[in-house]
Amino acid sequence: MIALLLRDLKLAMRAGGGFGLGLVFFLIVTTLVPFAVGPQSDLLASIAPGVLWLGALLACLLSLDRLLALDWEDGTLDLLATAPLPLEAVVSVKALAHWITTGLPLVLAAPVFGVLLNLPAPGFFWLVASLAVGTPALSVVGTFGAALTVGLKRGGLLLSLLVLPLYVPTLIFGAEVARRGAQGMETGTPLLMLAGITLATIALLPFASAAVLRVNLR
Structure with a gap:
């Protein structure tokens, strides 16, 4: 599994789906928003x-179409399906690789981008905490969407349409944690809901992704 993880990390970097692409997109979003809404500090803070959170979600979405497509094109996915390693473990490793190359850099860079949007000081910790808890769910759900659309020509748009509705609960509770933290309010309930969503996706979706892949590989 470690060898597969290292291989996926290298492929993600070489294929242009590494942390640089997500960070650049995240930076573009946070830079353009003040120009769009105006320089009002109170409005930006709110x-x-x-x-x-929306910028982080869309940044995670950018590299999903390459998550399984490269392995499908060169036949590696067929070999992984017949390997001793269970297919559920394969998709879990791929989700982990996606989070390391996309989600984790966004978590680490979020405080810097928060300064650009005048995020209140109490909100920085809760923004990082909510992204750290919620972004793994984005990668796991994205892996499920990639498994559904693997092998389809121009499946990137279909992947986005399938995955975005599944991202909505994570977005709602993740943004709510950051908003309440920035306003000095209690964050326990939305944070627990966010953690529950993440744990549920990690526990269930690898099996669903593996089942879909087995059907697509027949």
Whole structure:
């Protein structure tokens, strides 16, 4: 599994789906928003949690179409399906690789981008905490979507349409944690809901992704 993880990390970097692409997109979003809404500090502070979470979500979405497509094209996916390693473990490793190359850099860079949107000081910790808890769910759900569309020509648009509705609960509770934290309010309930969503996706979706892949590989 470690060898597969290292291989996927290298492929993600070489294929242009590494952390650089997501960070650049995240930076573009946080830079353009002040130009769009104006320089009002109070307005930027109020919308910062939602904008930052939406930017992180869309940045995670950018590289999903390459998550399984490269292995499908060169036949590696067929070999992995017949390997001693269970297919559920394969998709879990791929989701982990996607999170390391996309989600983790966004978590680490979020405080810097929060400054650009005038995020209140109490909100920085909760923004990072919510992204750290919620972004793994984005990668796991994205892996499920990639498994559904693997092998389809121009499946990137279909993948986005399938995955975005599944991202909505994570977006709602993640942004709510950051918003409440920025306003000094209690964050326990939305944070627990966010953690529950992440744990549920990690526990269930690898099996669903593996089942879909077995059907597509027949």
